[in-house]
Amino acid sequence: MNEYVIGIDIGGTFTKMGFVNRDGNCFAESVTPTDAYDNVEDYLANLVKELKKSEDQLEGSYKIVGIGIGAPNGNYHKGTIENATNLKWRGVINFTDMVKEHYNLPVKLTNDANAAALGEMVYGGAQGMKDFIMITLGTGLGSGIVVNGDLVYGHDGFAGELGHVNVVENGRKCGCGNLGCLETYVSAPGIKRTVFELLASDSKGSDLVNYSFDELDSEMIYNAAVKNDPVALKAFEVTGRILGRKLADSVAHTSPEAVFLLGGLSKSGDYIFKPTKKYMEESVMGTFKNKVKILPSQLTDKNAAVMGSSALIWKELDK
Amino acid sequence: MNEYVIGIDIGGTFTKMGFVNRDGNCFAESVTPTDAYDNVEDYLANLVKELKKSEDQLEGSYKIVGIGIGAPNGNYHKGTIENATNLKWRGVINFTDMVKEHYNLPVKLTNDANAAALGEMVYGGAQGMKDFIMITLGTGLGSGIVVNGDLVYGHDGFAGELGHVNVVENGRKCGCGNLGCLETYVSAPGIKRTVFELLASDSKGSDLVNYSFDELDSEMIYNAAVKNDPVALKAFEVTGRILGRKLADSVAHTSPEAVFLLGGLSKSGDYIFKPTKKYMEESVMGTFKNKVKILPSQLTDKNAAVMGSSALIWKELDK
Numbered sequence: 001m002n003e004y005v006i007g008i009d010i011g012g013t014f015t016k017m018g019f020v021n022r023d024g025n026c027f028a029e030s031v032t033p034t035d036a037y038d039n040v041e042d043y044l045a046n047l048v049k050e051l052k053k054s055e056d057q058l059e060g061s062y063k064i065v066g067i068g069i070g071a072p073n074g075n076y077h078k079g080t081i082e083n084a085t086n087l088k089w090r091g092v093i094n095f096t097d098m099v100k101e102h103y104n105l106p107v108k109l110t111n112d113a114n115a116a117a118l119g120e121m122v123y124g125g126a127q128g129m130k131d132f133i134m135i136t137l138g139t140g141l142g143s144g145i146v147v148n149g150d151l152v153y154g155h156d157g158f159a160g161e162l163g164h165v166n167v168v169e170n171g172r173k174c175g176c177g178n179l180g181c182l183e184t185y186v187s188a189p190g191i192k193r194t195v196f197e198l199l200a201s202d203s204k205g206s207d208l209v210n211y212s213f214d215e216l217d218s219e220m221i222y223n224a225a226v227k228n229d230p231v232a233l234k235a236f237e238v239t240g241r242i243l244g245r246k247l248a249d250s251v252a253h254t255s256p257e258a259v260f261l262l263g264g265l266s267k268s269g270d271y272i273f274k275p276t277k278k279y280m281e282e283s284v285m286g287t288f289k290n291k292v293k294i295l296p297s298q299l300t301d302k303n304a305a306v307m308g309s310s311a312l313i314w315k316e317l318d319k
Numbered sequence: 320m321n322e323y324v325i326g327i328d329i330g331g332t333f334t335k336m337g338f339v340n341r342d343g344n345c346f347a348e349s350v351t352p353t354d355a356y357d358n359v360e361d362y363l364a365n366l367v368k369e370l371k372k373s374e375d376q377l378e379g380s381y382k383i384v385g386i387g388i389g390a391p392n393g394n395y396h397k398g399t400i401e402n403a404t405n406l407k408w409r410g411v412i413n414f415t416d417m418v419k420e421h422y423n424l425p426v427k428l429t430n431d432a433n434a435a436a437l438g439e440m441v442y443g444g445a446q447g448m449k450d451f452i453m454i455t456l457g458t459g460l461g462s463g464i465v466v467n468g469d470l471v472y473g474h475d476g477f478a479g480e481l482g483h484v485n486v487v488e489n490g491r492k493c494g495c496g497n498l499g500c501l502e503t504y505v506s507a508p509g510i511k512r513t514v515f516e517l518l519a520s521d522s523k524g525s526d527l528v529n530y531s532f533d534e535l536d537s538e539m540i541y542n543a544a545v546k547n548d549p550v551a552l553k554a555f556e557v558t559g560r561i562l563g564r565k566l567a568d569s570v571a572h573t574s575p576e577a578v579f580l581l582g583g584l585s586k587s588g589d590y591i592f593k594p595t596k597k598y599m600e601e602s603v604m605g606t607f608k609n610k611v612k613i614l615p616s617q618l619t620d621k622n623a624a625v626m627g628s629s630a631l632i633w634k635e636l637d638k
Contacts, residue, residue: 073606082606131474145572147473152466154574155450156610159466164604165568176604249484253464253572255473285483285495287392287401291475 002062006051007310009112009303010034010071012086012139016303017051019058020310024123026303028054040089040098048102066106066313067099070115070305077157079109085175086139108312112136112305114151114160116297117144118315119308120260125298132256134297135162135243137265140175141183141190147254162250163187167242186243188218188264194235195221206231222268236268240275247276248283251292262297262304269296321381325370326629328431328622329353329390331405331458335622336370338377339629343442345622347373359408359417367421385425385632386418389434389624396476398428404494405458427631431455431624433470433479435616436463437634438627439579444617451575453616454481454562456584459494460502460509466573481569482506486561505562507537507583513554514540525550541587555587559594566595567602570611581616581623588615 004019004027015034018026032050037043055064072084079096081087096107110118117134120126126134130149136142141163145152152159163183164176171180172193184190195208195216203209208216208224208231224232247259265272277294284292297304323338323346334353337345351369356362374383391403398415400406415426429437436453439445445453449468455461460482464471471478482502483495490499491512503509514527514535522528527535527543527550543551566578584591596613603611616623 129474131478147466147471147478148469150467152573154466155448155576156574156607158606159450159572159574161571161574161604161606164606165571166564166602178602178604181604245485249568250572252480252484253478253569254471255475255478255480257474283485283497285480285497285500287477287480287483288475 002058002060003065004058004062005065005310005313006067007306007308008047008067008069009115009305009309010069010081010087011112012072015047016306017047017054018303018306018310019054019064020307022314024307026306028057029303029306030054035088038088040093040095043089044098044102064103064105065317066108067103068115068309068312069095069099069107069109070112070309071095071109072112073158074109074111074114075157076108076110076114076151076153079107081109106313106316108316110151110153110312111142111158111160113142114144114153115308115312116142116262116299116304117146117151117308118311119299119304120262120297121146122311122314123299123307124304125260125295126258129257131254133247133250133254133259135259135261136263137187137261138263139188141187145250145254146256152254162246165246165249167246182242182246186239186246186265191218191221191235191239191265192216194238195231198231198234198238203231205229208232218264222271225268225271233271236271237275239265240272241279243272244276244279244281245283247280247294248285251280251284251288255288256292258293258295260295260297262299266296321377321379322384323377323381324384324629324632325386326625326627327366327386327388328434328624328628329388329400329406330431331391334366335625336366336373337622337625337629338373338383339626341633343626345625347376348622348625349373354407357407359412359414362408363417363421383422383424384636385427386422387434387628387631388414388418388426388428389431389628390414390428391431392477393428393430393433394476395427395429395433395470395472398426400428425632425635427635429470429472429631430461430477430479432461433463433472434627434631435461435581435618435623436465436470436627437630438618438623439581439616440465441630441633442618442626443623444579444614445577448576450573452566452569452573452578454578454580455582456506456580457582458507460506464569464573465575471573481565484565484568486565501561501565505558505565505584510537510540510554510558510584511535513557514550517550517553517557522550524548527551537583537587541590544587544590552590555590556594558584559591560598562591563595563598563600564602566599566613567604570599570603570607574607575611577612577614579614579616581618585615
């Protein structure tokens with residue numbers, strides 16, 4: 001009999017789901033809107049309906065052994081989604097309890113970057129690693145820290161929020177309310193903001209002068225870099241520099257074997273990896289020099305968060 | 320029968336030892352010089368001789384169940400002391416192997432700040448805590464990070480080197496070779512350097528103008544602060560500000576329940592605790608605000624490192 005975990009990745013706009021087996025193969029995948037529902041009850045009713053529909057596609061005899069969920073501001077200890085700025089549902093939502101009203105199964109929840117880290121550990125490039133850090137580069141910067149084979153959740157269940165460590169005193173305004181957070185520099189919107197700063201200083205020879213702030217995105221910056229656009233190249237250098245210097249701090253905390261980069265910006269290859277590595281090595285304490293790999297996630301082309309969410313349950317069952 | 324662990328704290332100048340029972344009571348304590356021996360073989364021969372001498376003082380029937388060692392640049396995974404700048408013995412020393420030639424017992428070694436963290440967890444204020452950070456403030460700044468009840472050793476065994484995260488780009492020269500490390504600002508010599516910087520800027524009304532760089536120490540700065548010396552007060556504010564802002568970063572990594580401060584500077588009470596707490600709260604992400612306690616170590620008056628070193632073995636035996 002096939003065993004599946006339902007993996008659910010709740011994003012601000014869409015929710016992705018799938019039935020993941022122990023080998024990391026994902027069946028009956030589906031996508032449903034997140035932001036179409038003003039209250040979480042309606043959202044969940046639709047989610048369950050969609051899941052039942054997808055379940056009909058599974059072939060042969062099977063058993064569902066649990067549900068793993070990745071969500072913004074997901075709290076592993078409490079199973080709650082708490083004050084997520086990019087979801088419409090305010091306050092503290094007892095999401096796993098709500099799911100359990102529909103499914104009499106183990107339900108585990110964590111934040112999306114933690115789920116990605118778990119996915120990397122169970123199915124991706126971190127297989128066999130005990131200590132590593134996952135950095136997800138998207139609209140924001142998420143992170144999951146693995147120490148001695150386990151995710152670090154911390155006392156309150158929210159550990160691993162490297163997107164919101166300060167990198168520039170009184171720097172750029174962040175969605176979290178603070179100034180100068182890492183993700184205001186290192187993320188898709190972050191590199192765009194850097195491009196606009198660089199253009200303001202010296203726009204000579206750059207094609208990026210032709211785009212409005214709303215038009216420009218990180219893929220266009222990458223394409224410009226490939227054509228040797230000086231501002232685009234500089235923007236990657238600045239971004240990698242800030243990330244690399246900050247990773248040197250993270251290395252001093254948990255001494256990982258590797259740091260994985262996943263998502264949007266990480267697809268820019270050497271443009272982002274080279275300066276990140278260079279400045280990390282430059283800044284890190286001698287003890288750690290030339291020890292820590294910076295690697296692209298091996299889950300890039302798969303659904304990292306759905307797989308990672310399912311791994312929440314598989315890891316639990318293996319205990 | 321009484322059971323003891325031999326706890327050994329290797330410092331640059333002195334080595335402290337004791338026979339610690341499970342309740343954290345330390346018997347037959349002794350001190351022997353570290354820096355009197357140019358090679359580690361002679362040092363160890365003397366250490367063993369001293370330990371045998373101390374052992375004679377133990378009363379009643381007893382059993383020694385293991386040896387725990389805290390040492391600068393101690394590597395838990397390998398049992399080595401590696402390139403410790405404040406020891407005379409160069410290179411990589413297989414210290415636990417050497418000790419085992421004298422004692423047929425479990426021998427464990429880690430760095431001194433990790434040992435202090437263990438001591439706090441087993442005998443001090445962190446009893447019952449699963450997630451906390453220990454910061455030792457002495458000649459340098461050491462740290463031990465505890466996650467989910469276990470010390471974080473990391474891939475290479477050297478995790479938790481917060482003294483050497485960068486806080487000021489191209490800042491003060493550090494003994495590790497880098498510039499701007501945390502411990503060049505937050506440590507006994509660090510606050511002295513800050514006093515000299517402040518005096519250079521505005522010495523008005525300060526008694527600290529009367530001391531040479533070699534004369535001044537952190538206790539004198541504390542005593543001046545008690546008398547409302549403006550430069551001394553400012554120096555504590557600056558020091559706490561740098562520490563607090565950096566702790567906000569650490570909180571984002573592992574979300575501890577508390578941060579403990581131990582050693583020299585931490586005895587300055589509110590002068591260091593208040594600004595540290597204030598700037599940590601100001602800088603930390605909203606999720607973590609008003610959640611993390613900053614506490615004085617409860618081991619201050621005892622020998623934290625000897626007790627912590629012994630805890631290496633007690634924790635092992637409890638597994």
